[in-house]
Amino acid sequence: MSKSDVDEGKVRVYIMGREYKVPFGLTIMKAMEYAGYRFIRGAGCRGGFCGSCATVYRIEGDYKLRVALACQKTVEDGMYLTQLPFTPANKPVYDVEKLSPSVNVLLEYYPEIAKCVSCNTCTKACPQDLEVMDYVQAALRGDLEEVSRLSFDCIGCGLCAMRCPTSIVPYNVAQLARRLYGKYVMPRAKHVDDRVKEVEEGKFDEEMKNLMEASLDVLKERYTKRDIEK
Amino acid sequence: MELAEKVKNISGENVLSCYQCGLCSGSCPLRFAMDLSPTQVIRLTQLGLIEKILSSNTFWICSTCFSCFARCPREINITKIMEALRQIKLRRDQDYIDLKNVSKEELKKIPPIALISNLRKTTA
Amino acid sequence: MRIPYFPGCAMKTTAKNCEVSAMAVASKLGIEMVELPRWNCCGVFPSLVNDDLMRHVAPIRNLIRVQEMNKSGIVENEYRLVTLCSMCYHTLKEANLFVKDKEKLTKINTFMDREEEYEGGVKVLSFLELLKEVGYEKIAKEVKKPLKGLKVAPYYGCLLLRPREIGIDDPENPTILEKLLEVLGADVVDNPCKVQCCGSYHTVDKKSIVAKLTYDNLRYPIENGAEIIATCCPLCTFNLDSRQKEAKELYRDLKEIPIVYYTQLMAIAFDLEKKFFGLDLDLYYKNPKPLLKAKNLY
Numbered sequence: 203m204s205k206s207d208v209d210e211g212k213v214r215v216y217i218m219g220r221e222y223k224v225p226f227g228l229t230i231m232k233a234m235e236y237a238g239y240r241f242i243r244g245a246g247c248r249g250g251f252c253g254s255c256a257t258v259y260r261i262e263g264d265y266k267l268r269v270a271l272a273c274q275k276t277v278e279d280g281m282y283l284t285q286l287p288f289t290p291a292n293k294p295v296y297d298v299e300k301l302s303p304s305v306n307v308l309l310e311y312y313p314e315i316a317k318c319v320s321c322n323t324c325t326k327a328c329p330q331d332l333e334v335m336d337y338v339q340a341a342l343r344g345d346l347e348e349v350s351r352l353s354f355d356c357i358g359c360g361l362c363a364m365r366c367p368t369s370i371v372p373y374n375v376a377q378l379a380r381r382l383y384g385k386y387v388m389p390r391a392k393h394v395d396d397r398v399k400e401v402e403e404g405k406f407d408e409e410m411k412n413l414m415e416a417s418l419d420v421l422k423e424r425y426t427k428r429d430i431e432k
Numbered sequence: 433m434e435l436a437e438k439v440k441n442i443s444g445e446n447v448l449s450c451y452q453c454g455l456c457s458g459s460c461p462l463r464f465a466m467d468l469s470p471t472q473v474i475r476l477t478q479l480g481l482i483e484k485i486l487s488s489n490t491f492w493i494c495s496t497c498f499s500c501f502a503r504c505p506r507e508i509n510i511t512k513i514m515e516a517l518r519q520i521k522l523r524r525d526q527d528y529i530d531l532k533n534v535s536k537e538e539l540k541k542i543p544p545i546a547l548i549s550n551l552r553k554t555t556a
Numbered sequence: 557m558r559i560p561y562f563p564g565c566a567m568k569t570t571a572k573n574c575e576v577s578a579m580a581v582a583s584k585l586g587i588e589m590v591e592l593p594r595w596n597c598c599g600v601f602p603s604l605v606n607d608d609l610m611r612h613v614a615p616i617r618n619l620i621r622v623q624e625m626n627k628s629g630i631v632e633n634e635y636r637l638v639t640l641c642s643m644c645y646h647t648l649k650e651a652n653l654f655v656k657d658k659e660k661l662t663k664i665n666t667f668m669d670r671e672e673e674y675e676g677g678v679k680v681l682s683f684l685e686l687l688k689e690v691g692y693e694k695i696a697k698e699v700k701k702p703l704k705g706l707k708v709a710p711y712y713g714c715l716l717l718r719p720r721e722i723g724i725d726d727p728e729n730p731t732i733l734e735k736l737l738e739v740l741g742a743d744v745v746d747n748p749c750k751v752q753c754c755g756s757y758h759t760v761d762k763k764s765i766v767a768k769l770t771y772d773n774l775r776y777p778i779e780n781g782a783e784i785i786a787t788c789c790p791l792c793t794f795n796l797d798s799r800q801k802e803a804k805e806l807y808r809d810l811k812e813i814p815i816v817y818y819t820q821l822m823a824i825a826f827d828l829e830k831k832f833f834g835l836d837l838d839l840y841y842k843n844p845k846p847l848l849k850a851k852n853l854y
Binding site for chain 3: 305306318319320321322325326335336339342343344345367
Binding site: 441442443461462464493496499501503509512515529533538541543544545547549552553 | 798
């Protein structure tokens with residue numbers, strides 16, 4: 203990088219092998235857009251929650267393939283970038299209403315979890331810093347609670363599945379576990395049940411109708427004057 | 433001969449010391465389900481005819497019980513030879529079992545330990 | 557004695573009866589088995605080829621947890637790891653032998669860059685070995701309800717015994733289980749099939765093979781008068797018990813026989829609370845309760 207580039211606050215990045223100079227401080231996603239790419243797929247909330255923009259990169263002079271969410275990670279000088287638009291991962295069809303939270307239920311739908319060799323590559327690939335291997339192992343012994351606890355912050359980006367040498371899809375396994383745990387094991391939240399009942403009984407129909415019919419000005423006023431929980 | 437070298441290298445066993453006494457086949461609890469006997473497998477390995485073994489089911493049927501090794505008078509770890517043969521297939525990405533053929537009903541009941549060990553031995 | 561304990565998947569699923577009884581028996585004998593705070597699959601089956609390092613990562617990772625337990629003070633200077641499952645025992649012990657080759661150990665340690673290095677100093681024990689160490693005299697003192705008149709045939713299977721450098725006893729004619737059963741007051745029946753293969757993982761996709769082996773392995777002890785089989789391994793137990801169904805379809809003359817873990821027989825002989833027998837769990841094809849009731853043991 204020449205002195206003038208540094209003065210201009212730019213860094214060098216390589217997108218699919220070609221060199222670009224992009225402003226310092228941009229996220230990977232913005233840097234690629236700056237360079238002229240347009241994201242049609244593989245981009246979503248841009249806030250680090252939706253999991254669509256998982257990506258891999260490498261820094262010049264380093265052998266390690268690193269992972270990140272393209273909307274979160276800012277570019278560094280000498281970054282090799284690419285885009286991973288989609289993970290074509292296994293996801294069997296199931297009806298959660300018809301399942302039971304049995305010990306073998308995860309193995310029944312995802313028998314390939316039995317192939318886990320505990321290499322921990324999935325954990326290293328997780329941009330959310332989850333202990334992915336530990337929850338795959340918990341899945342193997344049917345511990346739905348542990349899988350749910352360890353995978354709670356999963357955003358389903360798919361990087362664990364891309365990196366797994368035995369083609370396990372950890373994030374989909376965990377999603378099934380959380381669904382079953384939430385539906386069949388976790389204690390019901392009484393206040394939520396009560397509120398759902400009230401909604402079904404039509405307690406809020408009138409208020410809802412008023413809101414729907416209100417003018418933009420009225421809505422604005424009500425919004426600014428609303429109670430804010432602190 | 434290349435494959436025979438590979439079997440020798442990754443198993444660490446030298447089959448040339450086998451004198452074909454047949455004790456391994458007599459001791460094998462799964463011999464009844466194999467097309468080639470363990471003794472025949474060792475003979476073919478000695479001759480370098482690995483491809484011939486690879487079309488048999490013997491090394492897939494071997495359940496790694498080590499009975500043959502426990503009794504072999506030449507102390508050849510035949511179980512390791514069987515593993516090497518499985519590995520040659522698996523490293524070509526040729527699985528022996530297909531999970532699709534195992535029914536959901538079966539998966540409901542099977543101990544995880546059975547599935548884990550099965551997939552380790554029979555799928556790449 | 558506080559000793560690190562590796563359960564493995566079976567103890568949490570199809571062998572809960574083994575774990576619940578073993579834990580109760582151990583505590584009666586003054587042994588506190590402390591489950592590893594974090595553990596993964598043992599790595600069964602160990603890969604037997606020289607260059608398959610990845611397959612040894614799982615067991616080594618578990619052995620590192622024993623080092624961690626010592627460092628964090630959960631156990632004090634106790635570098636032994638006890639297992640209940642024969643397959644876990646075999647795999648963990650085999651990995652320990654595998655990494656005697658320092659080059660292999662270094663490679664595995666380098667690969668697991670988030671773990672501390674494995675130093676090679678953990679000793680893997682089967683629960684049967686631990687019981688032997690505790691001593692049969694001490695065990696005999698706890699026997700409050702001897703298994704008098706209960707004709708028990710021992711069954712070891714393969715992985716606890718072979719190969720010789722891994723096995724806990726003679727690979728052809730082990731006696732460790734017989735000795736224990738005698739201490740419990742049982743009538744030990746000779747079982748010529750005690751070191752045979754149960755058919756192992758073929759139970760997933762080749763039930764007929766396992767059914768034939770189940771028939772062979774049960775026929776002779778039954779002929780010798782056995783009323784119940786005492787097992788060590790969760791996979792043997794599953795095959796010997798649940799595959800009796802398939803075996804009976806192929807071999808009409810098979811008499812059904814209940815299969816229990818030796819740890820359950822210990823809990824019964826120690827006259828512990830019934831919940832520690834693990835007999836109420838929905839795990840059995842042939843329910844052992846009627847026989848045990850007939851013998852006034854339940």
